[in-house]
Amino acid sequence: MMFTSINPTTEACIGQVSAFxxxxxxxxLAAAQGASVLWAETPLAERTRLLVSVGERLRTQQETLATLITTEMGKLRAEALAEIDKCAWVCDYYAEHAERMLADELIDTDATRSLVAYQPLGVWLAIMPWNFPFWQVFRCAAPALAAGNPVLLKHASNVPGCALAIERLFREAGAPDCLLQTLLIAGEQAEALVGDARIRGVSLTGSETAGRRVAAAAGASIKPSILELGGSDAFVVLADADVEQAATVAAKARFLNGGQSCIAAKRF
Incomplete structure (x- = not known):
């Protein structure tokens, strides 16, 4: 089986990679399990330094990465540049705030000492969509890595180039071996992986159908799942609105990213 990148503008084949x-x-899986032990024991300061380093590479390679997004996924170049910038921002955000977010929370009880502690869970499986091929990965991977969890990325089958570029960015930034790995596999194989004991949690952005199947697999294994399944967002224009301005905003709300956005306005 091959994964093929096709330029949606020209319909030309960009390249092919073999499925795992x-x-x-x-x-x-074995490598990710090994990385989970190492990364959980890595001091938080080192984990956040990795995110800063990845953010720096995103900015220095912004033009090249934006070109890859536009060529493989079809996003307008200005939007592709903005997506890379947003990914760099989220790396910086969790690097700055992870210590506060992961700090123990003391709880007032009649015990000598009670607290909520945030500890690494282990390997996370990220099943991500094609519409924001970098952002969707980073919004999941940045907090997971900051919290001490390796990530296995099952990206959409039509953006393998973006998936491999993300893996390369982390490797170039000095990430330990196999901390973030791309799995070139089909959706059915990813669903089967959810039940593997080495997968400690799963995050999916996609359709309701995929969400149901992944949630069922995670529930059967009693492990956490995070699902973003889109919506049917309303665009309401009230009687006192500036209609011309509302029309301009409405067009953008519907057609941003070629209309391929889970939060795009859909009901007017």
């Missing part, structure tokens, strides 16, 4: 066979999937 069962041996490579097992190797990735």
């Amino acid at each position: 066979d069962s041996r490579r999937i097992e190797q990735a």
